Amino acid sequence: MYYVNQEQIERRLKAIPEIAEGLRTAAQSWDGGLVLGLVQERGLHLAIEVVTDVGSYLIDGFIMRDASSYEDIMDINHEEKVFPQEVHTVLLELVRLRKPLVQDYYEWDRHTLHPLTAALPDVLEQFAENVRHYLQNEMY
Template identity: 70%
Template sequence: MYYVNQEQIQRRLEAIPDIVEALKQVAGNWDGGIVSGFVQERALHLAIEVVTDVGSYLIDGFIMRDASSYEDIVEITHEERVFDDEVFAVLAELVSLRKPLVQEYYAWDRRSLHKLTPVLPDILEQFSVQVRDYLKQELGA
């Protein structure tokens, strides 16, 4: 029997609506200003953290192969059919932003709308639904 920390997964998935709202607002009202830039930056960062945290809990709980990177977390969970190819393609691109956002933040372009910002709301909502469906399928929960 698997021990999957569903409570922690759920807590992270519950953060998605706020991230989605921030992404939608910043994309819809983009003005190239510093505040919009920081809102976008933080929303992208939180999206990465939610996806990789949930992925890590799934990998640990279902004893999937060990992940060696953030990109690997997304690849493993996709290989295990947690989410579909469309979601995978965007999430793989999203997690590649972690290093620029967290380690090379001094070089991040805060004056431009990132191409993932308007796309991510729908993808994050699909991710949430597909993770919940996967848990129901695997755990009967």
């Protein structure tokens, strides 16, 4: 029997609508200014944290193979059919931004719209739907 912390997974998935709204707003209202640049930066960072946290909970709960990196968390979840290839591709690109956003933040270009900012809201919503569907199929 698996112990999957569905409560913690759901808490994180419930953050996705606000993150998606922030990213959509930044993309639609982009002016190259500092405020929207910071909104974009924080939205991307939170998106990374959500997908890696949820992915880690799934790996731990379903006793999948151990992950060696953020990219590996996404690979393992994709291999286990949590989400399809098109979501996997975008999430890999997203988690590769963690180091630039968290460690090299002083070099991040806050005045340029990152291509993921506009694409990510729909992918995050699809991710949440995929995870919930996966849990429903695997737990019941």
